Amino acid sequence: MKALTAALFGGAMVTLAGAALADSVLKVKPSGDVKVLDPILGSDSMARNFGYMIYDTLFAVDDKLAVKPQMVDRWETSADGKVWNFVLRDGLFFSDGQPVTADDVIASLKRWSVNDSMGQQLNQRGAVWEAVDAKTVRLKLTSPWGMVLDALGKPGAPVPFIMPARIAATTPPNQAVTDHTGSGPFIFKKDEWMAGARLVFIKNSAYAPRPEAPAGLSGGKVVKVDRVEWQIIPDQQTAINALLKGEIDISEEISGDLIPLAKTSKDIVLARQDEIGVAQQIRINSAQPPFDNPKLRQALLHAVDGADFLAAVIDDPSLGRPCRSFYVCSSPYFTEANFPGIDLAKAKALVKEAGYDGTPVVLLDATENSNIHAFTTVAEALLKSIGFRTDVQAMDWATVVSRRASKEQVSKGGWSIFISGPGGLDMMEPVSHLGLRSNCEKAWFGWPCDAEMESMRAAFSDLSDKEQRMALAAKIQARAAESVPYVPIGVQYQIRAHRANLTGLLTPPAPVYWNIARR
Numbered sequence: 001m002k003a004l005t006a007a008l009f010g011g012a013m014v015t016l017a018g019a020a021l022a023d024s025v026l027k028v029k030p031s032g033d034v035k036v037l038d039p040i041l042g043s044d045s046m047a048r049n050f051g052y053m054i055y056d057t058l059f060a061v062d063d064k065l066a067v068k069p070q071m072v073d074r075w076e077t078s079a080d081g082k083v084w085n086f087v088l089r090d091g092l093f094f095s096d097g098q099p100v101t102a103d104d105v106i107a108s109l110k111r112w113s114v115n116d117s118m119g120q121q122l123n124q125r126g127a128v129w130e131a132v133d134a135k136t137v138r139l140k141l142t143s144p145w146g147m148v149l150d151a152l153g154k155p156g157a158p159v160p161f162i163m164p165a166r167i168a169a170t171t172p173p174n175q176a177v178t179d180h181t182g183s184g185p186f187i188f189k190k191d192e193w194m195a196g197a198r199l200v201f202i203k204n205s206a207y208a209p210r211p212e213a214p215a216g217l218s219g220g221k222v223v224k225v226d227r228v229e230w231q232i233i234p235d236q237q238t239a240i241n242a243l244l245k246g247e248i249d250i251s252e253e254i255s256g257d258l259i260p261l262a263k264t265s266k267d268i269v270l271a272r273q274d275e276i277g278v279a280q281q282i283r284i285n286s287a288q289p290p291f292d293n294p295k296l297r298q299a300l301l302h303a304v305d306g307a308d309f310l311a312a313v314i315d316d317p318s319l320g321r322p323c324r325s326f327y328v329c330s331s332p333y334f335t336e337a338n339f340p341g342i343d344l345a346k347a348k349a350l351v352k353e354a355g356y357d358g359t360p361v362v363l364l365d366a367t368e369n370s371n372i373h374a375f376t377t378v379a380e381a382l383l384k385s386i387g388f389r390t391d392v393q394a395m396d397w398a399t400v401v402s403r404r405a406s407k408e409q410v411s412k413g414g415w416s417i418f419i420s421g422p423g424g425l426d427m428m429e430p431v432s433h434l435g436l437r438s439n440c441e442k443a444w445f446g447w448p449c450d451a452e453m454e455s456m457r458a459a460f461s462d463l464s465d466k467e468q469r470m471a472l473a474a475k476i477q478a479r480a481a482e483s484v485p486y487v488p489i490g491v492q493y494q495i496r497a498h499r500a501n502l503t504g505l506l507t508p509p510a511p512v513y514w515n516i517a518r519r
Contacts, residue, residue, distance in 0.1 A: 024225045026516060029239040031253035031494070032369065033196055033232045035398040037188075038176035040112050040158045043434055043444055044401050045423060045510070048157035052217070052510050053201050053228070054095070054182030055161035058086060058105065059153030060218040063508070065425075067153040068218040070210065071100070071162060071183070081144030088135045091208035094164055095187045102131035104183075107165035109152075114173035116158050117437050118151035121461060147431060147461050155217055155509050156426035156434065185209070185221040185514050186228065196398070199230040201513075214515050216508040224504065224517040234368035234396065243268060243497055250498040252511055255370040256314040262497045273494035274507050277320065278421035279328045280309070280371070280489040281435060282379060285416050286448040288409050290359040290388075297484035299350035302343045303386050306490035312374040313492070320492035326436060326480045328424040329491045333470065338478035344386060351387040360389045362410040364418040366397040375419045375489065404445040418445075424491060425509045430460045430476050435486045448485035 032046045039051030060070040073089035092100035106129040113119025113127070126142030139148070152160055162183045171177045180188045186201035193199055209220040231248055233239040240258050242248045244265055252273060254262060262268050282304065284291045291297050306322030314320050323329040324339045361383055365376040380390045391410070395403065400418055408414035426434040436457065437443045438450035456476050463469045498505060504515040
């Protein structure tokens with residue numbers, strides 16, 4: 001075996017200095033509500049954020065997006081890359097006081113791998129998980145894969161969170177868990193949950209943080225408050241007013257039109273929530289008419305100008321920009337090559353050429369989300385301008401999350417389009433790319449089905465040469481421009497507002513609430 005030993009990174013040690021006073025409460029207005037309390041079930045960002053509160057992972061990315069050990073102490077791999085051993089660090093306990101064992105890890109990863117694209121690729125390489133002893137997990141592959149650590153440390157939904165085997169092994173991957181015993185720094189108070197109004201988390205005294213300083217989603221997750229309350233406030237004006245009055249401490253993802261109001265108070269700090277941004281996009285239902293016709297999807301790709309969409313919600317260029325690419329702007333694989341130019345005449349011609357029969361395009365409009373509502377309004381006008389009939393249906397985001405799982409035709413409660421902003425990390429490279437997944441029933445909502453795309457994505461993970469990866473990434477983009485699993489709008493940076501007396505806020509790809517204290 002060739003040893004790869006985990007080391008301390010950065011040299012800084014986490015301490016409890018500056019910890020908050022007893023019985024302290026941090027009140028947060030999150031960017032949305034949590035409809036499904038199971039982060040393994042799908043790609044919803046709020047479910048992912050919920051997961052980071054109560055679960056931990058074997059590996060995690062730091063502030064440079066490098067994969068670091070989290071629940072793992074050390075690991076090793078064989079010379080041929082087909083066998084991996086992972087040893088858990090000491091002091092790992094679930095929130096019910098039971099120790100975390102290899103069996104828990106295996107059950108959790110097996111359940112996760114069914115729903116996740118990188119987990120599915122592990123399974124395609126014959127992944128077999130074994131418990132060597134209570135603290136050692138062995139992974140055997142039939143062929144080597146260079147992205148094992150990337151998969152186990154992926155920050156995008158669904159994240160490979162670790163939960164007890166008694167839960168993971170008995171709950172099917174397509175059903176939500178009902179027991180939220182976790183491995184992370186907080187405990188979910190289900191008895192205090194008020195659906196659509198409030199979620200409550202308390203400090204997990206059984207959790208042992210890593211000794212390193214926090215960096216991104218890695219390092220020491222030291223909780224410095226006793227309680228975190230997520231206050232679900234659909235109206236952003238109401239949320240800002242509550243922040244100004246000190247009734248809440250943090251408001252995630254505030255809209256651009258409210259930034260000037262927040263700036264009026266010296267007690268409020270405004271900053272980017274993370275440095276990667278969200279990949280705003282139009283998600284298309286490829287499985288149902290009218291967009292089961294690829295020419296109609298291509299028509300939309302030719303018609304969308306991301307600048308028009310972003311102009312509807314921001315007037316400061318530093319808050320976002322178009323990405324005429326299927327890779328988020330900050331991706332090392334970002335390229336505009338093979339991406340079609342904006343051509344409304346071409347779009348109209350494709351609609352006619354496709355023989356569009358007037359089937360209404362049903363747009364799911366999350367009206368309480370100012371971004372989505374504005375983007376939907378722009379999209380409706382654009383669709384009409386190139387020859388589509390439209391049907392905009394108003395609802396809240398939680399209902400969109402539920403409704404988008406429907407595979408019915410639009411005439412029977414289905415849908416054609418919803419607009420979403422997954423984290424940019426989910427759109428960085430072809431293997432874990434949420435939007436490019438085209439494996440039919442296992443793909444993201446919209447269910448694109450393209451064997452050629454899937455073959456190229458699988459081949460990408462077998463490449464180690466950077467130039468070869470760049471070349472294949474460009475070919476994947478060219479194929480996406482033909483199959484059009486979704487239409488990119490651009491990157492938008494989420495702005496977070498918080499009370500000035502808070503310290504220790506981190507800026508990882510998902511909002512987290514450890515390391516925060518009051519002055």
